Amino acid sequence: MVKEKIKPIDSQDDLAQNISQLILFNDDVNSFDFVIETLIDVCHHDPMQAEQCAWIAHYKGKCTIKEGGLLLLQPLLKEISRRGLTVTIEN
Numbered sequence: 001m002v003k004e005k006i007k008p009i010d011s012q013d014d015l016a017q018n019i020s021q022l023i024l025f026n027d028d029v030n031s032f033d034f035v036i037e038t039l040i041d042v043c044h045h046d047p048m049q050a051e052q053c054a055w056i057a058h059y060k061g062k063c064t065i066k067e068g069g070l071l072l073l074q075p076l077l078k079e080i081s082r083r084g085l086t087v088t089i090e091n
Contacts, residue, residue: 022066022073025086026057035085039065042079 022043024035032054039050043066056063065087066076073089080087 018069019067020070020073020089020091021064022068022076022080023062023088023090024053024057024065024080025062025088026060027086030085032058034083038080038083038085042076042083 024039032051035054035057036047036050039045039053040047043050045053045065053063053065066073070089077087077089
């Protein structure tokens with residue numbers, strides 16, 4: 001019987017490899033208010049953070065709105081997409 005070896009996470013580099021970003025893309029369809037409300041509701045941003053993310057996405061074309069593991073980000077991506085915003089998860 002072969003046992004699978006599990007390497008313990010023992011460095012910041014190992015932890016950083018498991019972090020992904022949820023990226024919001026600018027669009028010409030949704031209002032700033034709707035984007036801000038969505039970020040507050042789904043990502044639990046405070047109003048200032050949500051507004052800043054909306055402006056960054058508007059001017060730069062995209063903005064990282066949340067960082068974390070895939071188990072955290074995938075449900076957020078699904079709900080934000082369902083609301084009509086364009087998001088993706090990147091490593």
